[in-house]
Amino acid sequence: MSTLKERLRADLTTAMKARDELRTSTLRLALAAVKEAEVSGKTAHELSEAEVEKVLNREVSKRREASEAYAAAGRAEQATREGAEGDVLADYLPKRLGDDELAAIVEKALADGDFAGPRAIGPAMKAVQAVVAGRADGAKVAALVKARLAA
DSSP states (O other): HHHHHHHHHHHHHHHHHOOOOOHHHHHHHHHHHHHHHHHHHSOOOOOOHHHHHHHHHHHHHHHHHOOOHHHTTTTHHHHHHHHHHHHHHOOOOOTOOOOHHHHHHHHHHHHHHOSSSGGGHHHHHHHHHHHTTEEEEEOHHHHHHHHHOOO
């Protein structure tokens, strides 16, 4: 079992004992998403640490999108709740890269791979994503890579 999954379970128990409703419900949903990912597909399997992180990243993105949608619809209370759930889950993920760090990683990966021109966007994205490994938003990475290769 991955250590992240064990940590989620242990923190769920702690949150339940502390009667922290937000944390309890958020961790239950996260563990349910992990379990769903484990049993999806042709055969059930135990998720690796990286796969659990990927599931949590997806859940954080869902919460951010829902928060924005609720805010746009004028439902501030729901937007705040979704944002708080996203913050709880984000605590379990690696620290996000800053804009300067991300730009430096993109520059280095493009220089190392000797990518040039718009046709190299696909392979360049693959190289950058391997280094970034879920620590930055994919859309932000894609925008940086496209801007750099189009110039």
